[in-house]
Amino acid sequence: MEPNIPRRGMMLVLSSPSGAGKTSISRRVLAEEPELKMSVSMTTRTRRAGEAEGIDYYFVDLTTFNLMVNRREFLEYAKVFDNYYGTPRSTVEKELAGGRDVLFDIDWQGTQTLAQAARDDLVSIFILPPSTAELERRLRTRARDSLDEVARRMGRAADEMSHWPEYDYVIVNRDLEESVARVRAILVAERLRRQRQPGLAEFVKRLREGQ
Numbered sequence: 001m002e003p004n005i006p007r008r009g010m011m012l013v014l015s016s017p018s019g020a021g022k023t024s025i026s027r028r029v030l031a032e033e034p035e036l037k038m039s040v041s042m043t044t045r046t047r048r049a050g051e052a053e054g055i056d057y058y059f060v061d062l063t064t065f066n067l068m069v070n071r072r073e074f075l076e077y078a079k080v081f082d083n084y085y086g087t088p089r090s091t092v093e094k095e096l097a098g099g100r101d102v103l104f105d106i107d108w109q110g111t112q113t114l115a116q117a118a119r120d121d122l123v124s125i126f127i128l129p130p131s132t133a134e135l136e137r138r139l140r141t142r143a144r145d146s147l148d149e150v151a152r153r154m155g156r157a158a159d160e161m162s163h164w165p166e167y168d169y170v171i172v173n174r175d176l177e178e179s180v181a182r183v184r185a186i187l188v189a190e191r192l193r194r195q196r197q198p199g200l201a202e203f204v205k206r207l208r209e210g211q
């Protein structure tokens, strides 16, 4: 990125069937990209062991969630696995206006809503597992969900994976290091897009004037 050229922030979305690895990839990319901010969603689902308020999610009850829906305080929201999830509008808009990029871990429904609202600011990546057996192995060895819940998530995986053609990029998450490097490469390239550098015309004008 050229110094002193203002640019628009982008919304970088990661979606995948549950267990394919988007949380693992997000955490690593965020640790290596200080200019990238995570969008922390609100959810009506109960907090799992190890999850922290305001880090993993904001945990709210259904009444609060519905109030925010009515006040149009979500950029997008959806029902996933019997619970509601939504992206609070205000923090994302503040980061984008400040020229910072925002990373989203949301499902295909939320991605469709963002694409309708702000296609030019959106870069979407679909993460696929290397195989169905490996997806199940990851869900089981994560040891976070009951066997019934693992079966339910596997039951939803085929339908979720059918949405891959709606995304700009697709990464098969075989090796975590490689997937992190690929997401970072997409970030670098997308930041250089002409339309994301609105200060470019002025910069080139000054260059042409010999400054």
Ligand SMILES: Nc1ncnc2c1ncn2[C@@H]1O[C@H](COP(=O)(O)OP(=O)(O)OP(=O)(O)O)[C@@H](O)[C@H]1O
Binding pocket: 016, 017, 018, 019, 020, 021, 022, 023, 024, 025, 138, 139, 141, 142, 173, 174, 175, 176, 177
């Ligand atoms: N490339 C990889 N190779 C092996 N294991 C991996 C890889 N990527 C992630 N995992 C492991 O797979 C499990 C699921 O990963 P993760 O929780 O990141 O998935 P997810 O897509 O965010 O799932 P969910 O949508 O349910 O939150 C974790 O135990 C993680 O450590």
Ligand SMILES: Nc1nc2c(ncn2[C@@H]2O[C@H](COP(=O)(O)O)[C@@H](O)[C@H]2O)c(=O)[nH]1
Binding pocket: 015, 016, 017, 018, 041, 042, 045, 076, 077, 078, 080, 081, 085, 086, 087, 105, 106, 107, 108, 109, 110, 111
């Ligand atoms: N449309 C949205 N989907 C979201 C949001 N936050 C998370 N998610 C997706 O929900 C499922 C389940 O997540 P889990 O943490 O309960 O396993 C997963 O696919 C997430 O990507 C959101 O704000 N909007």
